Structure formats: structure tokens, C-alpha cells
Amino acid sequence: MQRLTTIAVILGKDFDKTNQEDIEQLIRTFNARDWAEWTKDNYRVTVKRFWRWLNGLEKGRDPPETEWIRVGKVRDCASFTIHSQDEFSFTDLQI
Numbered sequence: 878m879q880r881l882t883t884i885a886v887i888l889g890k891d892f893d894k895t896n897q898e899d900i901e902q903l904i905r906t907f908n909a910r911d912w913a914e915w916t917k918d919n920y921r922v923t924v925k926r927f928w929r930w931l932n933g934l935e936k937g938r939d940p941p942e943t944e945w946i947r948v949g950k951v952r953d954c955a956s957f958t959i960h961s962q963d964e965f966s967f968t969d970l971q972i
């Protein structure tokens with residue numbers, strides 16, 4: 878729900894009144910943000926899924942406004958460190 882709120886604020890117009898140019902600008906805005914790559918990908922997925930729902934389409938079929946958007950595995954995972962359970966403590970969590 879939070880992603881849709883962010884998308885609505887960036888778009889500045891009703892979802893059902895957007896066109897492909899609006900969506901392209903939205904994706905450019907996401908890509909220009911100083912967000913982690915997986916966050917940007919999550920927003921692209923949200924856009925694709927929401928516009929699919931908005932247009933009443935089934936999975937695998939996208940409206941023209943979003944069919945060009947590519948989503949997939951984020952390749953920026955090299956910075957993640959996997960800890961064994963023994964190395965991990967609650968002080969490692971930043972809540």
C-alpha cells in the first residue's frame with residue numbers, strides 16, 4: 878500500500894488517467910532515486926502488477942503502458958553478507 882501511495886504522489890494524477898508517457902516518467906523518477914536496486918525493482922513490479930489489475934488483465938498479459946517495463950533479479954547483491962546463525966544477534970538489527 879505504501880508503494881502505491883508513493884506512486885500516486887509522484888504521478889500527481891489519477892491512475893486511470895495515466896498514459897505510457899506518464900509511466901515512462903514514473904520509472905525514470907524511480908531509477909534516478911538514491912534507492913537500492915532491489916527497491917527500484919520492487920516499484921517496477923508494483924507498477925506492472927497494479928496496471929495489470931487496473932486494466933482487468935490476467936497474469937502474463939500487460940497493458941501497453943507497462944509491457945515495456947523489465948523486472949527481474951537484482952544483480953547488485955555482492956554487498957550482502959550472509960551470517961551464520963551463531964554470528965547473528967539482535968544488536969545487529971536496526972529497528
